[in-house]
Amino acid sequence: MELLPKIGWTALSLFVGINYGFVINGIIRKVMARIQGRFGPPLWQPYIDMGKLLFQRNSIMHGYMHWLGPVFRSVGGIGVFVLVPIVIGDPRLAGFSEMGDLLLVMYFMFFGSLGMALGAGEGGHPHSPIGVSRGLSQMTAFEVPFILSIIALATAAGSFDINAIVAGQQGGVLQWNFFSNPFATAAAFIALLGMNMYAPFNIVGAPTEIPxxxxxxxxNTYFSLMMIGRSALAIGKMVLFMNLFLGGAHSVLEALVKVIVIYFWSVFVGAVFPRFRTEQSVRFFLRWPTVIGVAGVLFAQLVRS
Amino acid sequence: MSVFDYNTQPGFDLISETPNAGTTVDPKEVQLWFGPQHPGITGNMSVQLWMEGDSIKRGITHVGYLHRGFEKLMERRKFIQSFPIVCRMCVAEPDTTEYLLASSLEELSGLDKEVPEKAQWLRTLIMEMSRLQVTLMVLGGQVGTMGMGTAPNWTYTLRDFLLDSFEELTGGRVYHMYIAYGGVRRDLTKGFAQRLEATLDLIEERLPYLDDLILNSAVFQARTKGVSVVPTEWADEIGITGPTLRAMGVASDVRRDYPYLKYPELDFDICTAEGSDIYARTKVRRDEISQSIHIIRQILQMMPHEGAYCAKLPNMLTWTIPAGMTYTRAESSRGEMGFVMVTDGSDKIRRVHLRGPSYTNAVTILERMLPGMNIADLSATMVSLQTCPPEIER
Amino acid sequence: MFDFNHSNLDENGNPGAEIVSRIHDRFGNFPVHVQKPDLIRLNVPQTDIIPLLSWLRTETPFVQLTHLTAIDWLEEDEFELVYLITAPSLCISLMVCIRVNREKAEAESVFNLWLQAETYEQELHEMFGIHFPGSPRQGVPFILEGWQDMPPMRRDFDTVEYCNRTHPERPGREHHDSRIYVGRKFGEKGYLK
Amino acid sequence: MRKFDPDRPWDLTTLPTTMAPKGSKPHAPTDDRCFLGAGDVPAAPKLQEAVATIKNWFRASSLNVLAFGTGCGAIELRPLSTSRFDMSRFGISGAPSPRQANVFIISGYLSTKTLKRVIRSYEQMPNPKWVVALGSCTINGGMYWDSYNTIKVLDLYMPVDVYITGCMPRPEALIAGFDYLMQDIKKGEANGWHHYLENLEWYRDNQKKVITDWDLPNYSW
Structure with missing residues (x-):
């Protein structure tokens, strides 16, 4: 496909993706409210929040690095989003997935948080470094089972290319990695709980501890930029998980449904748990999920040989 | 004799808040104010922390943000004018202080023998309802400090149904001013018992769900077991009372030890737990909810339906009380509360001083538990000790 | 530790008689007032307070300091300090009262016996100006901040005058006595006798 | 940057965005390019009015309340935010840090010690911001009219947009108060924050009269 239309289609899908993230955010707020017995905010509340943030004034700035933090964060999110194919075999909705593989996607997932950490440290408030150290230690911890699970999938598919992994899962539901390698799936979905930062792993911005x-x-404007980045990153991650474990999507509708299903896995877990302490969270990820991940790698090797 | 040496803050001068001469400040140390503007703080107080990374090296409690000089104001008011003041001493649980004021002045004036039977039952009822609603609030707040929104929403709603009963009985949701000299202000309304019973049934029905969310939750147990242990030897040294003491396994309760009102006639257990950590204190609170429900049901059954609810009173604007000094106590949801009450024969209180459990809990105990604590546990610890700043500074 | 149990009752069924006679034997005849069965008031000279409290803390069941407060007897030019000591095993409290001079208000600290006395003494120092030498945090601001007047809980501190001087009022408000408003509505007296 | 026109108070775009009050030395950079809306091109009055209406609608529909329970009224904020009354229905939610809040609920009497912290938190909130004051105590001192440690009239020390009477106001009263605030914001009349900046010296004088150990900066950024 020509580069220019490709950029156009990717930008369009990014726009739709970010908006879908906002919609899902509204649905989540509503669902959480219903679980808690509340009526909940209107579905379009994220849009109103976004507009309000844009129309408030900034009163303080801690240097340009501080300003760049949300930019890095959004770049990370957008990077993940554009590198993941959305619909199988549709070059318009494949993004730039043939130009990068899983490792690049993972790099972008890390990059956003690192950039945010750099910017947040500039703020000078003691909560920022404490939150950064919490977030980075938890991230390093959940990366272990996630990477193990990805190694397992790559072993099975023989490649780190997302398109190849998706292609290997075609031909029936039982061909999905969700069923063909349950160990890798379990490890990755537990790691997803940590990535999405719902309870019990919402230790980074814990409001009653380090607000x-x-x-x-x-x-305000920094926050709105972060909302955009977070939305792109969340949808990008869900699409990635859909491609890795749920056999990709054959149509846009299928993709939308699968994304919301994967998203609500962590939302429902988050509704019924308090949060861990940092070291408990790290210990949690390095214990059973890691063992399951190793089992997933061994399982993939066994099946292959 | 002290288990705690005050000078565990080496080289630090508390008065000027600066390091003493000749000592160096650890460059890794960060000073952090936990409150008063902080969602995790209980009420309006603050803890000044010196942190090293995530863990606290030492800290000081600062109170006084809510000081209104109640005791000074009450020296200027007539006896009847003191009621609106005392109930604001502890915002969440106003009935205990109302009872303390009424009973201490009744004792000094000799009015206590004239309080009718029914008034005593009604006082017992409202004090137990008040304990129940605070305990519900704290139980949800305990897990709310750990980032779960579901359980606090549920418990706050259950508490709100109880507040409806308060409103029906007294006319106020939060501040009741129900207990008056010589009895109470108002009789039960028609059908009140049935409606309160329905609320109690609802609470009892929801309790198993709350148990699953809070006490049986693996994450909650991991967060709270063995955390913020109050050493048993502090019980005498610091004068700990209430759920904090009962969580050490000591069955101590003012309602049983210094019987007042109708509690001797009621059947209830004193809930204790072992471990003296946050989990034990939460468990004590959870069990007390069941006990309170049990007590309220008994009261509703045993209460006489006929009779006066208030004694014949002298003219409140010219009422004088002979000189005397006494101490009255009652069990609040946090522990022993008491009034030192002094009168001098005039129509005003000479001196009144509130003794509250938060005084020791929030200052003496908390400051001694801070070194080595993780900042993630600070908020949970404060809720489990039930620190209530308006009671400290009044 | 002497043997103390509920069988040592006086004719009124008051278990405190034993401890009172013990204190009288050891420290001399203090005036005693039994306020109620579980509350006994002792008026003690200032010099005897620390020996008495140490003895209570170490050799009797009276191990808890429940409360420490002060009363300003302006007419007699004295402060009265009230130590409320409780025996949790017996469920009896002792109110030990001492009088200190108002001009040179100073009393010995009981921080060595009870840890939480530190906070009570800090508050009394701030609110009454009673100095407890040796107690930590004497002079550290506890409740008030930037206070420059006399300690506010003293009887001769006039809160209304202070308030009118520092905190301005909303214009249009004439009185604070509700009786005047009621009087305008219901008659001159304002209330029914 | 154009001058603020008192005849057009709804026109929030005329305000300087960096908000450096007279006589203060902001340690925030004065580089206007960093701040959104600084380079607004003057548009036709009709268009400006329309833009301001849209902005105010968004601001009114998403209010973030600062988590600072200054007095007893804070106990009714919990029922307000939980299942029974649920303020999130109206787009009101909490904000743990003053940097992200735009509504300050003064929940009752203010002691002078708290007033200092309140002023600091208030100034740290980004503009536009609004103050809701609860209870009789903030209006005229209420039952604490003769207390030596509480202030009597809140609007001498900070601008108040909505007063809610009662001691303490019920959650329904709070919702009604928020409704008034939202209507005022939509009409562009809730301009207390702007009044504060314009009359900063007068407010400062009043504040320094009650806070005897004044150690705050000229303006807390």
């Missing part, structure tokens, strides 16, 4: 964490000093 807002790294983002303590961030304000």
């Amino acid at each position: 807002v964490g790294p983002a303590t000093e961030y304000q």
